[in-house]
Amino acid sequence: MGFDWAVIHDNLPFLMRGLWNSVQLAAITVVLSFPLGCIVALGRISRRRWLRYPATMLVHALRSNPLILIVFWFFFLVPILTGRPVGDFASVLAAFVVFFSAYFAEIVRSGIQSVRRGQLEAALSTGLTYAQAMRFIVLPQALRSMTPSLATECVIVFQGTTIAYVVGMREFLHTTFLVTERTMRPVELYLFAALVYFVVCLAGSIFARRLEGKAGIPR
Amino acid sequence: MNLNYTFNWGMLLVDPARSWILNGIAMTIGLSLLAWVFALAIGVTIGSMRMTRSRWLRFLGGAYVELFRNVPLLVQLFIWFFVFPLLLPRDWMMAWNGLDHVPLLTALIGLSLYMAARVAEQIRSGIAAIPKGQFAAARSTGLGEFQVYRHVIAPYAFRVMIPAIASEFMTTFKNSALALTIGVAEITYAARSIESWSFRGIEAFTVASATYMTTTAFVVLFMGWLERRLRIPGLIARR
Numbered sequence: 172m173g174f175d176w177a178v179i180h181d182n183l184p185f186l187m188r189g190l191w192n193s194v195q196l197a198a199i200t201v202v203l204s205f206p207l208g209c210i211v212a213l214g215r216i217s218r219r220r221w222l223r224y225p226a227t228m229l230v231h232a233l234r235s236n237p238l239i240l241i242v243f244w245f246f247f248l249v250p251i252l253t254g255r256p257v258g259d260f261a262s263v264l265a266a267f268v269v270f271f272s273a274y275f276a277e278i279v280r281s282g283i284q285s286v287r288r289g290q291l292e293a294a295l296s297t298g299l300t301y302a303q304a305m306r307f308i309v310l311p312q313a314l315r316s317m318t319p320s321l322a323t324e325c326v327i328v329f330q331g332t333t334i335a336y337v338v339g340m341r342e343f344l345h346t347t348f349l350v351t352e353r354t355m356r357p358v359e360l361y362l363f364a365a366l367v368y369f370v371v372c373l374a375g376s377i378f379a380r381r382l383e384g385k386a387g388i389p390r
Numbered sequence: 391m392n393l394n395y396t397f398n399w400g401m402l403l404v405d406p407a408r409s410w411i412l413n414g415i416a417m418t419i420g421l422s423l424l425a426w427v428f429a430l431a432i433g434v435t436i437g438s439m440r441m442t443r444s445r446w447l448r449f450l451g452g453a454y455v456e457l458f459r460n461v462p463l464l465v466q467l468f469i470w471f472f473v474f475p476l477l478l479p480r481d482w483m484m485a486w487n488g489l490d491h492v493p494l495l496t497a498l499i500g501l502s503l504y505m506a507a508r509v510a511e512q513i514r515s516g517i518a519a520i521p522k523g524q525f526a527a528a529r530s531t532g533l534g535e536f537q538v539y540r541h542v543i544a545p546y547a548f549r550v551m552i553p554a555i556a557s558e559f560m561t562t563f564k565n566s567a568l569a570l571t572i573g574v575a576e577i578t579y580a581a582r583s584i585e586s587w588s589f590r591g592i593e594a595f596t597v598a599s600a601t602y603m604t605t606t607a608f609v610v611l612f613m614g615w616l617e618r619r620l621r622i623p624g625l626i627a628r629r
Contacts, residue, residue, distance in 0.1 A: 235606035236599050237564035240578050244599075247591035251395060330462035337571060344465060357472040365461050365469055372460035 178356045179363050189346025190367065196260070196342060197329040200267040204328075205321070207268065208275025213305070215280050226276075233273035239334050242266045246338045259340045267335075271328055278324060282317030283309060322379035326372050333368075343367070399593055407584045407594075414580030415601055421497060421576060422566040426559050428502035433509025440514055451510065458507035464568050467500040471572045497569035505562050512558060516551040517543060549620045556613035560606055577601050 179186070214226030233241065245266035250256050286309050294304035333344040347364040351357045401407055439451035458466070471493070475483050489495065520543060528542040529535075570579035577598045584594035 231606075232599075232603065235560070235564075235603045237567035237578065237602065239567045239570070240581070240595065240598055240602070243578070243582065243585075243591075244595050247585065247595065326460075333462040333464040334568075336464065344462075344468070348468075351472070358476050361465070361469050361473045365465050368462055368465055369457070369460050372462075373456060376456070376460055 174359055175356060176359055178350070178354050178359055182350045182354070182360075185350065186343070186346050186363075189341055189343040192260075192340070192346075193329070193332040193335075193342040193344075196264065196267065196332045196335060196340075197325070199264060200271055200328050200332075201325055203264075203268045204270075204272040205275050207272035209279050211272055211276035212279035212283065215276060216283060230273045230276055233270055234277070238266075238270050238331055239337060241270045242334055242338060245269075259335075259338050263335045263338060263340050267328070267331065271324070271331075274324060274327075275321075278317050278320045279313065282313035282320070285316050286312045319379050319383040322375065322382055326375035326379065329375070330368070330372060395592065397593065398590060401588060401590060402584070402593055402597060407588070410575070410580040410583055411577070411597055414575060414577035414598075417494075417574065418563070418566055418576040418578075418601065419605075421494065421501070421569060421574065422559070422563040425498055425501040425505060425566065426562045428498070429505035429509050429558070429562060430555070432502065432506035434513055436506060436510035437513025437517075440510065441517055455507045455510050458504050459511070463500070463504050463565055464571060466504055467497065467568060467572055470496045470500045493569070493573040496572055497566070497574045501562065501565060501569070505558060505565070508561065509555075509558055512551060512554040513547075516547045516554065519550060520546055546622070549622055552613060552617050552620065556609055560609055563605060563609075564602065 211226050211230060214222045215230060217223050217226070242263060245262045246259070249262045249265060290312065291304055291309055294308040295301065299307065332342050335342045336345045336348065339345065344364060347360050351360045354360070402411065436451045436454050439447040440455075442448060474496075475486050478486060486492070524542060524546065525538060528538040533541065566576055567578040569576055570582070573579075575583075581594040581598035584597075585591040588594070
């Protein structure tokens with residue numbers, strides 16, 4: 172068969188709008204689920220059982236389900252709970268934020284736990300409260316050691332946006348799919364989509380690896 | 391808020407929902423077990439290629455990992471499903487399309503190759519985590535390089551890597567849900583069928599979630615037991 176790469180050029184504005192939606196979904200997800208993940212992580216390591224148990228259960232429940240199923244859950248449940256139809260973007264975004272907050276929580280938790288215990292004890296002994304010690308002593312160090320994992324997770328979130336396809340959100344993979352339906356040119360279009368994802372994600376991965384070299388705290 | 395939803399769990403036990411669920415669970419488990427075994431085999435090969443002295447093999451191994459890790463799995467499945475058959479020679483394409491269960495085979499190929507890249511990374515970091523002294527000590531006893539890997543590094547690395555290998559199984563298991571997009575009737579697909587057939591989404595999705603969570607719990611327990619049995623004395627094993 173012959174290739175016809177013009178099909179990409181002809182549909183580029185439509186495809187790029189899809190890509191922009193993917194980027195937006197990923198960016199908003201990260202911005203919202205990271206703080207949520209921090210809160211859940213603090214719950215996970217709390218000494219209070221009524222905080223620790225629910226946080227732990229939430230994280231385990233979310234992490235043992237596939238993202239695609241969580242997306243279906245929200246797509247089905249959000250209209251029932253709110254009593255009116257919401258757009259696919261809103262329900263997908265809610266699913267993504269909740270789902271990825273569990274993953275961010277685990278990154279934050281292992282970051283906090285990588286800070287040596289003596290740091291917390293020393294901070295507390297200077298008279299700081301637990302919250303202050305966390306805020307000024309432990310979290311800054313934890314954040315530094317977890318930046319590479321956070322960057323990697325951002326790449327995973329971006330890859331995850333393809334799953335919004337299943338509920339018909341117009342992200343990049345879905346717009347690609349729509350163009351293949353119309354033009355019957357799956358080879359060129361899907362290879363192009365794969366190339367775009369590859370370039371973006373590879374850049375992110377390389378950036379994350381760069382951070383890894385720098386992130387270590389000198390001991 | 392308007393919650394006049396009446397549950398009807400009983401309908402899950404009656405056909406067609408019942409057989410959709412049972413077939414879906416069997417499909418999910420079968421597909422992910424097979425894909426995991428293939429991914430381990432391919433991943434160990436690729437991971438070992440990256441540890442050799444040959445620059446070409448290292449480059450090939452590295453390129454494989456980067457390529458398969460940086461394209462989303464769903465895109466890879468679409469490529470195997472929609473693009474790959476069109477690139478085959480005409481006779482091969484006819485033969486491929488004539489096979490039974492093309493979606494399942496496609497999902498198996500896509501999932502295995504994708505997971506293999508992740509396994510290869512785990513293998514590499516597992517081997518990299520082995521103290522250098524182990525290599526040197528084993529070499530100094532007169533073992534050849536291959537023997538060092540075979541008798542010293544591999545048994546050691548395998549035990550250190552058990553948690554990672556288990557978590558890769560769980561990832562395979564969850565990723566197998568994406569096969570529904572190309573028409574493989576696994577458990578998430580079954581849940582969706584039940585939902586659109588009966589409008590009972592909560593019951594249907596609960597079954598799917600319960601399947602994933604139960605399996606995860608079993609794997610975690612089993613691996614905890616295995617890890618304790620194979621713990622290497624002298625290491626502060628538990629992270």
